[in-house]
Amino acid sequence: MxxxxxxxxxxxxxxxxxxxxxxxxxxxxxxxxxxxxxxxxxxxxxxxxxxxxxxxxxxxxxxxxxxxxxxxxxxxxxxxxxxxxxxxxxxxxxxxxxxxxxxxxxxxxxxxxxxxxxxxxxxxxxxxxxxxxxxxxxxxxxxxxxxxxxxxxxxxxxxxxxxxxxxxERLQLLEPKPESKTFVLFLPENEIHDIGLLFINYKLRSKGYHTIFLGESVPMESLSDLLGFFDEITFVSYFTVYPEIKDIPDYINKFHDLLLNKENTKLLLLGKRFSDFQLENIPEKISIFNSIENLVKDL
Structure with a gap:
């Protein structure tokens, strides 16, 4: 006690x-x-x-x-x-x-x-x-x-x-939809708060999508390895504490240039960081959501 x-x-x-x-x-x-x-x-x-x-x-x-x-x-x-x-x-x-x-x-x-x-x-x-x-x-x-x-x-x-x-785990026996797009779920470097991302992964799997859950603190450069494996990739990330607010615009622009040049690739973002400030001039292929429910509903 x-x-x-x-x-x-x-x-x-x-x-x-x-x-x-x-x-x-x-x-x-x-x-x-x-x-x-x-x-x-x-x-x-x-x-x-x-x-x-x-x-x-x-x-x-x-x-x-x-x-x-x-x-x-x-x-x-x-x-x-x-x-x-x-x-x-x-x-x-x-x-x-x-x-x-x-x-x-x-x-x-x-x-x-x-x-x-x-x-x-x-x-x-x-x-x-x-x-x-x-x-x-x-x-x-x-x-x-x-x-x-x-x-x-x-x-x-x-x-x-x-x-x-x-x-x-109970969804693992469900086969993804034929010709299903692939969702890659990751947290940026130094970010460890993964509950929201885990739940998004669960909801995507329940809808029959193919998902790859990479988890916390993933270097952006390592994500490029996946581009050669799948024809259509939607990256999903959740910013709770990192990146620092001042670094988010640079992170997003770098991500766009490095990983979204290929056709049928995009990035979905959400998290507490985006309630702290308004991001202007969001690059093409990047969408920001104000809640998990809205992100899942939009898919």
Whole structure:
């Protein structure tokens, strides 16, 4: 149990639940919903149970229960009410909260049970779009604010990757469409965030396309080796952290000159980097997408 995070600051709770620290203080004072310990300098310190309770309170409040009504519930009635609403309402928020708890506690059993419960009513793609993507966005912010450690982020990422790979493996017996175009999926040098690219690979395979997944940190020059093997290649890449924003125009122009001279070749791009700035004068044969869903839908 030594690896479990058991103490949280009010800023941690704000980052993890999305509830402002000011609101948390009001809920404590006016409704006595939480009772943090305090240091000698009067700094609040919250337990793991307080974090879990606040997640449940947030869920109930977001689903229409007034905070005064929640405050009237007995301690043991709150999780019961959460399960009751989750069983007949939108389950995504509840699942995201459960997966956050799994991450904080490095709890594989909770991760798998939450995922399996989702599978009862949703396809894998629906789970990825409605639960995993919003969760990963939250986790990125939590890591940046040092609310969680890299170990927490890796725990969650590895388990999501396992689910993508498992579902992709089930497609391997499907033969690609006759005369199918080839998609080459890669990440640029120094880029290691491959979950989005793995999911795109899964969606392309599910549509019957031939894919070659090269993974992280691929030198641009090495991609030229594939041009002699296939008549029609669509390169796909995902920029999360690299290249640096200032280097993206040069990267794209170099890619165009080196790899897109052959007929029936093009490059599809997406990722967080393209939300940080607007790229002008995009070369021919290169398309930029604002989401995985839009890229897959366009194919």
């Amino acid at each position: 030594n690896n479990i995070k058991v103490n949280f600051s009010i800023k941690d709770l704000e980052n993890l639940t999305g509830i402002k620290a000011h609101t948390i203080r009001i809920w404590e004072k006016r409704y006595n919903l939480l009772s943090p310990d305090r240091s000698d300098t009067n700094i609040r310190n919250y337990s793991l149970a307080s974090f879990q309770k606040l997640l449940n309170i947030s869920y109930l409040n977001n689903n229409g229960l007034k905070i005064s009504k929640i405050a009237d519930l007995d301690e043991n009635q709150i999780p019961i009410k959460v399960r009751e609403i989750a069983s007949r309402a939108k389950v995504e928020d509840h699942a995201i909260n459960a997966l956050k708890m799994a991450m904080i506690n490095f709890d594989q059993v909770l991760f798998y049970s939450t995922y399996n419960n989702l599978l009862e009513n949703k396809s894998f793609s629906e789970i990825f779009y409605s639960v995993f993507l919003p969760l990963l966005n939250d986790i990125g912010l939590l890591w940046q604010t040092k609310t969680i450690t890299p170990a927490h982020e890796h725990f969650l990422s590895v388990h999501i990757k396992q689910k993508i790979l498992l579902n992709t």
